[in-house]
Amino acid sequence: MTVFDEELQHLKEKLLRMGSLVEDAIKHSIQSLVERDNALAQKVIDNDRLVNTLDVEIDEESIRLIALRQPKAVDLRFITMAMKITTDLERMGDLAVNIAERALELNQEPVLKPYIDIPRMREIAQGMIRDALDAFVRKDKKLATEVIMRDDEVDDLKHEVLQELAFFMAQDPSTVFRAMKVSFVAQYLERIADHATNIAEMVIYLVEGKIIRHTVLPSDLQM
Amino acid sequence: MTVFDEELQHLKEKLLRMGSLVEDAIKHSIQSLVERDNALAQKVIDNDRLVNTLDVEIDEESIRLIALRQPKAVDLRFITMAMKITTDLERMGDLAVNIAERALELNQEPVLKPYIDIPRMREIAQGMIRDALDAFVRKDKKLATEVIMRDDEVDDLKHEVLQELAFFMAQDPSTVFRAMKVSFVAQYLERIADHATNIAEMVIYLVEGKIIRHTVLPSDLQM
Numbered sequence: 001m002t003v004f005d006e007e008l009q010h011l012k013e014k015l016l017r018m019g020s021l022v023e024d025a026i027k028h029s030i031q032s033l034v035e036r037d038n039a040l041a042q043k044v045i046d047n048d049r050l051v052n053t054l055d056v057e058i059d060e061e062s063i064r065l066i067a068l069r070q071p072k073a074v075d076l077r078f079i080t081m082a083m084k085i086t087t088d089l090e091r092m093g094d095l096a097v098n099i100a101e102r103a104l105e106l107n108q109e110p111v112l113k114p115y116i117d118i119p120r121m122r123e124i125a126q127g128m129i130r131d132a133l134d135a136f137v138r139k140d141k142k143l144a145t146e147v148i149m150r151d152d153e154v155d156d157l158k159h160e161v162l163q164e165l166a167f168f169m170a171q172d173p174s175t176v177f178r179a180m181k182v183s184f185v186a187q188y189l190e191r192i193a194d195h196a197t198n199i200a201e202m203v204i205y206l207v208e209g210k211i212i213r214h215t216v217l218p219s220d221l222q223m
Numbered sequence: 224m225t226v227f228d229e230e231l232q233h234l235k236e237k238l239l240r241m242g243s244l245v246e247d248a249i250k251h252s253i254q255s256l257v258e259r260d261n262a263l264a265q266k267v268i269d270n271d272r273l274v275n276t277l278d279v280e281i282d283e284e285s286i287r288l289i290a291l292r293q294p295k296a297v298d299l300r301f302i303t304m305a306m307k308i309t310t311d312l313e314r315m316g317d318l319a320v321n322i323a324e325r326a327l328e329l330n331q332e333p334v335l336k337p338y339i340d341i342p343r344m345r346e347i348a349q350g351m352i353r354d355a356l357d358a359f360v361r362k363d364k365k366l367a368t369e370v371i372m373r374d375d376e377v378d379d380l381k382h383e384v385l386q387e388l389a390f391f392m393a394q395d396p397s398t399v400f401r402a403m404k405v406s407f408v409a410q411y412l413e414r415i416a417d418h419a420t421n422i423a424e425m426v427i428y429l430v431e432g433k434i435i436r437h438t439v440l441p442s443d444l445q446m
Contacts, residue, residue, distance in 0.1 A: 062303070063299060066289060067299055072290055073290075076286060076290055077286060080282075080303065080306055083303055083306065083307060084306060087310050087311070166400055169399045170396040170397075170399045174393075176392045177389055180406065184410075187410070198310075
C-alpha cells in the first residue's frame with residue numbers, strides 16, 4: 001500500500017465517520033420527538049459541531065491531497081466528489097438539528113397523534129445515507145442505484161403524512177400550530193433522503209464517468 | 224494573461240451564467256405564483272435542464288483544470304469551491320422548480336390572500352445569490368459578510384408568513400390545503416437564502432483560508 005493509498009483510505013474513513021455521526025443525529029432527533037426526550041434533542045443540537053468539524057477537516061485534507069499527490073483520473077474524481085459529499089452530509093446534520101428544535105417545541109404541547117409514518121421515513125432515510133456512503137467508498141454502482149429507487153418510498157410517506165396533517169388541521173383548528181411543526185419534520189426527512197440520493201448519483205458518476213444526476217426528476221416535486 | 228488564467232476566467236463566467244439562470248428561475252417561479260401565470264411556471268420547470276447542464280459542465284471543467292494545470296494554493300481552493308458551489312446552485316434550481324409546481328397547483332384555486340411578504344423574500348434571496356457569486360469571483364470578503372447578515376431578514380419574513388398562514392388555517396379550515404402549499408413556498412425561499420449563505424461562507428473560507436462556516440448557527444433553527 002503506497003502512502004497515497006493510505007491517505008485515501010484515511011479520507012474514506014473520515015467520510016464514513018462523518019456519515020455515521022449524521023446517521024446518529026437523525027436517529028436521535030426523531031427519537032427525541034417520539035419519546036419526548038428533551039435531553040436527547042439538546043444532545044443532537046450540541047453534537048452538530050462534531051459534524052461541522054469533520055466537514056472542514058475533510059475539505060482541508062482533500063485539498064492537501066490534491067496539491068501534494070496530484071492524483072489523476074478516478075482518484076481525482078473520487079477526492080473532489082468527497083468534498084461535494086461533505087456538503088450534503090453537513091446539510092443533513094443541520095436538518096437533524098432542525099428536527100431536534102421542532103421536537104423541543106412539540107414536546108411542550110399535548111401529543112397530536114402517535115408517530116408512525118415519521119419513524120418509518122427516518123428508518124428508510126437513515127439506511128439510504130449508510131448505503132450511499134458505502135456505495136461511494138466501494139464504488140458500488142448497483143447499491144447506489146438501489147438507494148436512488150428508495151427515495152420514492154420516502155416521498156410517498158411524506159405525502160401521506162402531509163395529507164393526514166391537513167385533515168387534522170381542517171377538523172380541529174387548535175391543532176394547526178402543532179400539525180405545521182410535524183409537517184416540517186416530515187419535510188426535513190424528505191430533504192435528508194434527497195441528499196442521500198444526491199450522494200448515490202455521484203457514485204454512479206464516479207463509476208461510469210458519466211452523469212445520471214439530473215436524469216431523475218427532483219423527487220420533491222409533489223407535495 | 225496565461226492560458227490557465229483564461230481557463231479560470233472561463234470557469235468563473237460559467238459559474239456566473241449558472242447563477243444568473245438560477246436567479247431567473249426563482250424570479251419567474253414567484254412571478255408565476257403572484258400573477259397566476261401557468262405558462263411561466265411551466266417554463267421554469269422546463270428550463271431547469273439548462274441549470275443541470277451547467278452544473279455538470281462546471282464539474283467536468285474543474286476536474287480537467289485540476290488534472291491538467293495542477294493549480295496550487297488559492298487557485299486550487301477556488302476551483303474546488305466552485306465545484307461545491309454548483310451543488311448549492313443546482314439545489315436552488317430544484318427549489319425554483321418546486322415553487323413553480325406549487326404555483327401550478329395554487330393557480331387552480333381561489334387566491335388565499337395577496338402575496339406581499341413572499342415577493343419580498345424572493346427579492347432578498349435573489350440579491351443574496353447575485354452578491355454571493357460576485358463576492359466569490361471577486362474574492363470580496365466584505366460583500367460575502369453582508370450576504371450572510373441578510374439571511375436573518377429572510378428568516379424573519381418566513382416566520383411572519385407562517386404565523387399568518389397558521390392564523391388563516393385556524394380561522395377557516397377550507398384554507399388548509401392552500402395555506403400549506405403557500406407555507407411550502409416560503410420554506411423553499413428560505414432554503415434558497417440558506418444556500419446563498421453557504422456560498423458566502425465559502426468565500427470567506429477562500430479569502431481567509433480559515434473557516435467561518437459553522438460559526439454562524441444554521442439560520443433555519445426557528446420555525
